[in-house]
Structures are given as structure tokens and as C-alpha cells.
Amino acid sequence: MIHQPAIHVAAIRKTYGRTVAVNDVSFDVRPGEIFGLIGPNGAGKTTTMECVEGLRTPDRGAISVLGLDPKRDAYALQKRIGVQLQEAQLQKRIKVWEAVALWASLYQKPGSGDRLIEQLGLSDKRNAWFMSLSGGQKQRLFIALALINDPELVFLDELTTGLDPQARRAIWDLVRGIRRRGKTVLLTTHLMEEAERLCDRVAIIDHGRIVDVGTPAELVRRHCPEHTVVVATDDPAAAMRFRDIPQIDSVTSDGLRVTIRGRGDDLVTQVIQRLAEHRMRVIDFRTETPTLEDVFLRLTGHAIRE
Amino acid sequence: MLRGLWRLTWLEIKIFVREPLGVIGTVGVPVLVFVVLGRLLGPRVRAGAPDMPRFVSVDLPIFVSILIAASAVLSLVAIVAIYREGGILKRLRATPLRPLTILAAQVLVKLLSTAVTLALMMLAGRRYYPVDADVPIASFTLALLLSTLSIVSLGFLIASVVPTARFAQPIATLIVYPMIGLSGLFVPVEALPPTAQMIARALPFTSAVSLLRGIWHGEGWYRHAGDAAVLTVMFVIFMTLSSKVFRWE
Numbered sequence: 001m002i003h004q005p006a007i008h009v010a011a012i013r014k015t016y017g018r019t020v021a022v023n024d025v026s027f028d029v030r031p032g033e034i035f036g037l038i039g040p041n042g043a044g045k046t047t048t049m050e051c052v053e054g055l056r057t058p059d060r061g062a063i064s065v066l067g068l069d070p071k072r073d074a075y076a077l078q079k080r081i082g083v084q085l086q087e088a089q090l091q092k093r094i095k096v097w098e099a100v101a102l103w104a105s106l107y108q109k110p111g112s113g114d115r116l117i118e119q120l121g122l123s124d125k126r127n128a129w130f131m132s133l134s135g136g137q138k139q140r141l142f143i144a145l146a147l148i149n150d151p152e153l154v155f156l157d158e159l160t161t162g163l164d165p166q167a168r169r170a171i172w173d174l175v176r177g178i179r180r181r182g183k184t185v186l187l188t189t190h191l192m193e194e195a196e197r198l199c200d201r202v203a204i205i206d207h208g209r210i211v212d213v214g215t216p217a218e219l220v221r222r223h224c225p226e227h228t229v230v231v232a233t234d235d236p237a238a239a240m241r242f243r244d245i246p247q248i249d250s251v252t253s254d255g256l257r258v259t260i261r262g263r264g265d266d267l268v269t270q271v272i273q274r275l276a277e278h279r280m281r282v283i284d285f286r287t288e289t290p291t292l293e294d295v296f297l298r299l300t301g302h303a304i305r306e
Numbered sequence: 307m308l309r310g311l312w313r314l315t316w317l318e319i320k321i322f323v324r325e326p327l328g329v330i331g332t333v334g335v336p337v338l339v340f341v342v343l344g345r346l347l348g349p350r351v352r353a354g355a356p357d358m359p360r361f362v363s364v365d366l367p368i369f370v371s372i373l374i375a376a377s378a379v380l381s382l383v384a385i386v387a388i389y390r391e392g393g394i395l396k397r398l399r400a401t402p403l404r405p406l407t408i409l410a411a412q413v414l415v416k417l418l419s420t421a422v423t424l425a426l427m428m429l430a431g432r433r434y435y436p437v438d439a440d441v442p443i444a445s446f447t448l449a450l451l452l453s454t455l456s457i458v459s460l461g462f463l464i465a466s467v468v469p470t471a472r473f474a475q476p477i478a479t480l481i482v483y484p485m486i487g488l489s490g491l492f493v494p495v496e497a498l499p500p501t502a503q504m505i506a507r508a509l510p511f512t513s514a515v516s517l518l519r520g521i522w523h524g525e526g527w528y529r530h531a532g533d534a535a536v537l538t539v540m541f542v543i544f545m546t547l548s549s550k551v552f553r554w555e
Contacts, residue, residue, distance in 0.1 A: 101313070
């Protein structure tokens, strides 16, 4: 079976004056997955996404979205995609239901606006003005607008920026719900935790270039294979007993606490085996697994938080 | 291609009405000024007092119409600038709404608020400024519609390019008021220096004043076909230019 990607981006470049915002960016998004463009603010995520949406024209390169050209086939494409823009606003005094009804009127076969309002937990805000909504409510409204035409492909740009952790988690559940309905999602985020929990695959972008693409787990294994186990035990010879574990990087001890670093996949198993073998009394046991944040730091040489 | 136009226009009207200050500024103040002026000057206008300036004694309806159109331009420029700065334009653009539909809805709202202001003014001012029975109201309304369209489309051109919401209104004021000064309302165009005359004739306000004045005083459309043509051409030029240079963000 020929597997056509939902989005195909080939070597696009976009400059503003002398600033190169996007430089030779290529990636494919498969149907039904949540694909994340991750990187710090100003890395070129939004520019890339807006090129794919057809809001901007890249200087070079080719883009195909659902088999269409986002610039040439803009109007055909708009019927099949849903868009949420970063830091978007609506008219201050537009009511929630009015915005949903306006959007619904723009498409030939809109979904039920009332049902969307309900699904996104906005029922008691139906008659509220846009300006009176909280950040999370505004974002939920924008998701509702992005979903009103029952799109095959949904774009979400910095969806949870500025939201409190609780609102953020609620939005993550909504996005997973979009995937469950068989839709494809392209999102951008500068939150590594969000990417790790939400995305099937991610592309790490820094200074307008893609540094690597893969599932979060793949990227961690590829770039940060080391694991750390910290054991607190009253066995004075503990440190010695871990030295013969294969692929070990270092064993250090600090009083009762022994820190074992290594890159083997079975480091944790090995440590537990040694603990059992020598009948060591374990007071505390902790493992540290690298995250996407560590991968980003290693690949780009700087932390993501600005 | 006009999918959504009526709904968007209706929504924009509702949103406009929900902003009390906007309504008072655009509709309330002109009506109030008219009533106050009418009370103060009305009796002298009717008595034909010789010291009254011409734009009050003869051209009051035209003067008022032009001022209302000018204030519509200013508020249009402000709204578009605010929409652009707030990302509202960009968000609307990422829908099947055609750019022209978004622009047309704004123009329609302004046209409507202009019409309402004028109607209220006529109702409120009837006592102080009796309108002759032989004034061709239907013709005048049509002339007013054409003039306002042309003037508001100039506003759209300004709105297309002003950089920020903060400067939108001052810039628009700087452009619009000198145009009114040259429009022939205060000083006849023929009395201006040759260069100023040339500039004046290229401005929609000048043709609007000439057309409105002529129609109000009972001259036929055939005598003002030139003005009507200029206003139409300006409308087309301004709208085409705006759609070319319009900045969405």
C-alpha cells in the first residue's frame, strides 16, 4: 500500500530581510499521528507551520498538504484543515456562540457547534464575551473553531503557552481526543514535557534548522542513552560491588548514597541483581532517566527555557 | 465568494453596539452637536442673517454629511488597526473567508452607522433646520451613499498600511482633515491656487461636496455626472489598491 504522508515538507527556506527564519527544513507527517515541532521561541517553528498552513510562502522548497499545494489550492485545503494560531485574538465583545456560529457558517458541512461547545466545556460560557474568558477558555474556544469543519488535519501552535498546569493537562486530553477520532495533528511547543507526553513523533528545531526527528523515546535513546541509579544502603562496600556492571560510566559514593551511571539498557536490572546477590539493605532507590529536555540540551548546547 | 458576509456584518454591528463609547462617539456626538448648533444658530439661519458662514447657512447638510463620513473613516482605520494588531485579521484569514468579505463587512457597518446617524440627525434637527419640501431626498440619499462609499474606501487604503493602532487615528486625521479643507466646503475650489486646485480635484471629498451640494439644491444628476464618475473611479482605485497593499499582520 502506498503510504502518502499527510504533510510533506521538502527543503523549505524562509528569510525576513537578512534573518534566515527557516533553513532547509524537511519532514513528513504521517496520517493519524500527533507530530510536534519543538524548539525555543524564535527557532522557526511558527514560520514553518504557517508555511504549511498556506499563510506564508517559503522562498524555496516544496510543501504538500493532503496532496494539495497550500498556496495554489488554498481554498480547497482550508475546507479540510483546522487552524489554531499562536496568540490569536477575536473581537473583544464577540460571544462564544457567535464565534462558533460564524465559523460554522463558513463551511459547507460544519459539525454541530453546540456539541463542540459542550465537548470543550464551554457550555456555561456560551453567552460570555471573548474578552471575559480565561486563557484556558480562550484556547478551548480556538480549538472548537479549529474543529468546526471536522478537519482531517489540525494545526495547533503553542496551544498551552501561558496556561496553568491543570488547564494544560485538560488541553492535552482534548488533543489526544482529536487523534482518537483519526485526525492528524501538527503542533508546535517549547515545552518538552508537553512534547514527550503528547507527540507520537517530534522534530527538534533550533536556529531555523531541524536537528533531528523521531519518537521522543528514540531521540532519548539515540542522544542520551545513559541512565542513573542512586542507591542508599548501609553496606560500606556497596560502591565496589557495582563496578563490574557492563557499559558502566562511573560509580561514585557519598556517605550512604551510591550513584551509578551507565549506558546499557539493562543497567537497572544489573543494579537490582547485585543488590540481591550481596543481600544489601536498601534504604532508598531511585532511577533517573533522561528526558527530551536533556536531548535538546545535548543537541543544541543550550537549555530550551529562555 | 460572499459566504459569511451577512453573518459577519451582522456580528460586527452587534459588536459595535456593545461598545458604548464607540456608539456615543460615532452616532451620539454628531447628533448632539447638530442639535446644539441648531438651537443656537437655527433662528438666525432661517432669518437669513448675513454674517453666517456659507457652510452653515447654505451647506449645513453637506457639511454634516462630510463630517460624518470623515468620522466613519477614522473609526474604520482604528478598527482595522486594532484587528490587525490583535491578530484578529490573521485569524479570520485562516478561514475560508475571502479577504474582500472581511473588508466589505467593515465598510457595510460604517455605511450603516453613517446612515443611522444622518437619519437621527434629520429627526432631531427638523425643528431647528427645516428642510425645504422640494429637496430630492431619495436622490440625495443615493449621492450620499456613493460619496460615503468612496470616502470610506479611501479610509480603507489608509487602514491597509498604517503600522500600529496607536498611530492609526492621528495619521488618518492628518490625511483626512486637510482633504476636507480643500474640498470646496469652506473656500470654493476655483479660489484655490492652481496646484491646490489640481490636488483638490483628485480627492474624493471635493467631488463628494460638489455632488451633494448640487443634488441638495435641486440640480440634476446629469450636471454632476462628472462628480459621480470620479467618485466611482476613486472607489474602484482605492479598493483595488487596498487589496494589493493590505497588511494582515
